[in-house]
Amino acid sequence: MNKLANRFNKHVYEVAVSLIRQFDEQVSSIPDILKLTLGEPDFNTPEHIKGAGSQAIKDNYSHYTGMSGLLDVREAASRFVQEKYGVSYQPLSEVLVTVGATEAIAASLLAILEPGDKVLLPAPTYPGYEPLILLAGAEPVYIDTRETGFVLTPEQVDQAMATHGEKIKAAIITSPSNPTGVAYNDQEIQELAAVFEKYPVFVISDEIYSELNYETEHVSFGKYLSEQTILINGLSKSHAMTGWRIGFIFAPAELIAQIIKVHQYLVTAASTISQKAAVRALIQGIADGEVMREEYKLRRDYLYEAMNKLGFEIARPSGAFYLFAKIPEGFETDSMAFCLDLAQKNQLAVIPGIAFGPEGEGYIRLSYAASMPQLEEAVKRLTAYMSK
Template structure:
């Protein structure tokens, strides 16, 4: 052990890495495995977006940009949100750019939370909310949503808000939801907003999958409670730009002014050419997104039909690119054990519920951000194992 090992805080020592990444690293290099773990678009970034980045470099956009993001990108974000979601943010003071939506989440939680504060997280949920809360010695409180829809209700939320009182700094609201693919109807959101307006709590409104909604209408919580909402989005999912690391936060200018200090201290700013590429995607990429969305919807319908035929129970997804599948009742083990069972017997790598909640939820996530060829191979393997298990 090194001399300085004792200086590492216990909160960091006890924090566990993302199980999604652990499983991807474990199975990603196995040529026989159908790896459906990571939620990353399998499409290429559009050529016109790549060319924008190349032009940016050739035009010598290679120096420090504004630490809130380039004016061009902030204007593009403002136009994009107004065009798609009827959200209206001033590029000067109500928008700043982060390193992906992950950077936005980290900035908000680390900026607002102090030791002992509470972050409410409806679960199952993307693990980064909990990890960031724990790293700043705040308490991540999992709100146990229930099957079949796994959505937080006003009653459940009120109980938590009243129980933890002034300790609650942040409520996480992510929809369409990772990992379930469900979303909230406008009426459900209005009901939550009617409750939340009575509490002094910040809403971390993660809408990174908002462009990938296949059924229903998307209404942003930022539209209903702009004074309490920190809106998070990016270009990773809707423009297949995960590796470009461009996200953003929109919200009240007084809060963003403070959060920008946290982001500047940790990151300084994003890369200029990446922001120029994101600007092009937001201004001229609607057709690209529409094509990807249509293909994801085709895969979604294929998987649902396949699960129905095999006999798996699942939560019907209306957005994102995930299927939340129930571990069969006859299996003697938790979600992690079943994921290992599928990897061994079906050669299909999925993510167990244990990656998204500490609660004993017996489900697993399939990412259909994969080719139809891979999905067909996965379905064949799942069908075989399901039938074998039923026969045993």
């Protein structure tokens, strides 16, 4: 054993390799496997945005930007969220350009958390949050949302606050949600905002799927609780730009002033070339997400109906590109065993719900960021599996 192998920050040992990755590796070697596992758009970045990126390279945008990002990007991002979601943030002091939503979440959590602090997480949850909370020496407090339609309720917040008190520093809300696809409606956000307002708690609102909302207008937490909200967004999903690594934090100036220090020492600034492409995406590409949204909606409707016919009960599938489906009675309810068996016998890979915490057990997550012919083939394989 390397004599340094046990000399790391003790919290690093608490962080496990993601179950999604483990599962993906396990099934990838199966011949002819069809995967509905991916959490990223199957679309390519629109041509005009790629053109802006190429031009930026030619024009020598190869130097650092200021740590909060190019003012052009911050202005365009501020206009984008104002026009789309009716929230107002000053480009000079209330917007930060980050390396994807991931860095936005990391910088926010590291800026807020101290050892012993607690963070409320409605569960099942996106697995990217817990490791960052643990690395900060803090602790996640999971709130089971299975009985409330995968939506956190004001009563649950009050109850958690009564139990854990001041130790709770933050809550992370994801709407539309990965893994459930559920989006909070206006009333739900308003009621949650009213309850959080009673407590000195940061609300980290991960709205990375805001452009992929199929039923209603997206409602931003920033609209009803701007003072406490750290609003996270980015271009990964809205513009199929996962690899460009552009995210945003929108928050009151006093909060940005602290978070920006962590951001600076983690990354200095987001890629300058990507930032130039981001300006194009946010201005000329303001409607790019709509074309993709229409296509995702068709796929969602197709897959939802097919899965329903097969006996899967599915959470309100209003946003993102996931269906979170309960394994029907009579089948293996250990989600890992179910998914491995499905992959081995019928060459279809979907993510076991347990990857999103114990509250996800008994469910599977399907991503419809896949082409229609792939989805049709997936339904064929699932039907064959379920009718055995």
